[in-house]
Amino acid sequence: MTPKNNSERVLVIGLDGATFNLITPLMAQGLLPNLARMMQEGSWGTLRSTIQPSSEQAWAAFMTGTNNGKFGVYGFQKRRPDSYQFDYVNGRSISGRSLWRILSDRGKQVIVINVPMTYPPEWVNGVLISGLMTPGVHSQFTYPDGIYEELCEVCGDYRIDVDIESGQLSPEQLLSLGDEAIEMIRLRTCATLHLARTRPWDFLMAMYDASDRLAHKFWKYWDVTHPLHDPALADTLGQVLPRIYQELDKAVGELQAALADENTAVYIISDHGFGPMEKAVYLNRWLAQKGYLALKEGVSLDPREQAQLALRAGLRKAVHKLDSPWVSRMKRWAFHRFSGLKGTLYSSVAFAQMDWSKTQAYALGTMGNIYLNLKGREPQGIVEPGEEAEAVIARLMADLRKLRDPDTGEPVFFAVYRGSELYHGPHADKAPDVVGVKSHRYHVVTADWQSGDEVVVKLGSDLHFVSDQSGQHALDGVLFARGPGIRAGWQVQDARLMDMAPTILYTLGEGIPENMDGAVLKTLFAPDWLAQRPPTIVADTAVAERSGPDEDESDEDREAVRKHLAGLGYLD
Ligand SMILES: [Zn+2]
Incomplete structure (x- = not known):
């Protein structure tokens, strides 16, 4: 039966x-x-x-x-x-x-x-x-x-x-x-x-x-x-x-x-x-220091100041200043976790100042996702798909594996992948090109990368937008x-x-x-x-x-x- x-x-x-x-x-x-x-x-x-x-x-x-x-x-x-x-x-x-x-x-x-x-x-x-x-x-x-x-x-x-x-x-x-x-x-x-x-x-x-x-x-x-x-x-x-x-x-x-x-x-x-979150990792700053990412010449204000100025002027204006498509999307992002929201504003300001003609790769989000500035995909892409892209990815992965926490000597990313080895299916082409996986101890910051030199920074009151957080995903x-x-x-x-x-x-x-x-x-x-x-x-x-x-x-x-x-x- x-x-x-x-x-x-x-x-x-x-x-x-x-x-x-x-x-x-x-x-x-x-x-x-x-x-x-x-x-x-x-x-x-x-x-x-x-x-x-x-x-x-x-x-x-x-x-x-x-x-x-x-x-x-x-x-x-x-x-x-x-x-x-x-x-x-x-x-x-x-x-x-x-x-x-x-x-x-x-x-x-x-x-x-x-x-x-x-x-x-x-x-x-x-x-x-x-x-x-x-x-x-x-x-x-x-x-x-x-x-x-x-x-x-x-x-x-x-x-x-x-x-x-x-x-x-x-x-x-x-x-x-x-x-x-x-x-x-x-x-x-x-x-x-x-x-x-x-x-x-x-x-x-x-x-x-x-x-x-x-x-x-x-x-x-x-x-x-x-x-x-x-x-x-x-x-x-x-x-x-x-x-x-x-x-x-x-x-x-x-x-x-x-x-x-x-x-x-x-x-x-x-x-x-x-788990406990202890440090911020300024990933776009690191990319800039490694020569993967460049800032437009003659930019005087750092993005933090710009963002704050823009915010003070009121949200509508701020968003208008940043990028108009944002306005229609605002309602969605405003209701999720605050760090994500704030990080997004900052990254938009930071991105607006990038010299794409000299940028090979950029990081996005708070986790460790990196995209190539790819010809034919990004509007001002400079990396040729195929052999050149593969070479940049390989070099980037090797460099990312060497990024260490100065206090402990541990790698910040315990695993580094090509997007193409992690994801498969009809939307795999939208995946990040390089994916760094970190522990809860680190919070990735993809904006505010110009005003300072340190890449891995301990949390404290001077860290403006992660300072009030002390736990992160695992x-x-x-x-x-x-x-x-x-x-x-x-x-x-x-x-x-x-x-x-x-x-x-x-x-x-x-x-x-x-x-x-x-x-x-x-x-x-x-x-x-x-x-x-x-x-x-x-x-x-x-x-x-x-x-x-x-x-x-x-x-x-x-x-x-x-x-x-x-x-x-x-x-x-
Ligand atoms: Zn969750």
Whole structure:
């Protein structure tokens, strides 16, 4: 007799940036009872992120089960063809069908709450509330319409993200940021429980982001090994991250108790890990020193001053000054992490001053992605594709491997790749040409490369836009799994984020589209269970298109962004 479907339902709880670096010590103190129970009753292990381990591409890999070369996202910014301008990514930037699109197309009912990169919301068979990269609650960020109002009525409020402030905040402000994050977690749980109880579902995913947003800001207060740790603040600000994790653990317990019966599989995942951030790496400055990048002659102001002047003049003017296509994109980037936002402004100013006729390569983003200034691709490209490009790439990779931390002698990038060896698929041509992978200890700065000589700089109050951050992403996120057929007390090895979509489809007894690069995490399951229910691969002939509303670029959205930025102290 053939066994029936593996599980009737799947509940996924996303904890953005959750890491065993925090979970393990907190669990040892008995502070995370629900996650500890998951480990006893189910399987657990690290979950390898994408390269780079950044939320936008990581969640895209999760939802499509493919590598960046197929879904086509390599950072928060994507290069505009034939220009040195950048657009900000959102759900529309992702090629390929999402897990919830596939399930919807097969008649399954889904509820998807606050997953990054889902704005504008797809028309799924169920409910979708978009997450990171959503303009705000005033935008049409739910499918169907009206969900926001419903949640406000039931739960009192609904928030997409915490308002992360930049710069140096007072201890009181930081503590209230912690309170706000905890309130947001509670609202998210309320929203999830309400939707789950009032709508039918086969697949439900609820996403919490406080574990990422606050880890950037609060790491040094908690981690006594961090160079900027202040013991005087350990009892107050040092308790914020543990409190956030305890609140998330409580949410995990509540959702499972209310929603997961014996026929429901539960997956708890993060998109990347976290660890202490200690130094900034000025990558474009390094490229300039190595002769790969040149600045226009006669530029007097450094980009930091220019950016500040421009910002003081008001956001509209600032953006107009920088590059007009930005205006229409502003609403998207304004709502993601502040460092990314600020770094982007700076990099645009810096790029405007580059002498492209003498520039072979430039870095973009906060991770370690480098692009050649390629003839035929970049408007003023100087590197000939083919042999010359290969030679520049080879030399650049060799140089990048030699870039060391002056304090420790360690290489800044523990791995250096050609984009073409990491990524494959129809969008591999948009990949960075050289990819340096660093640990959480370093934060890459791709602007502000003229005013100074040092490439690797310790964090401190004089570092203007990373000084208020002390945590950064790491490659290894977390996975907890429990449910029918899933082994108990088992540590799973070598699990990757891109394996989750096929694993979830398998869990629901669904065939896995052959286009997916991830694979079912077979070692999660008891061997006899697996033997009776072998995974099936199916041809995926469906058109890989999103379905959703057209974007609106309203003045209201832009004004909301301006206010948001002003509220962050960004327009002083
Ligand atoms: Zn993330």
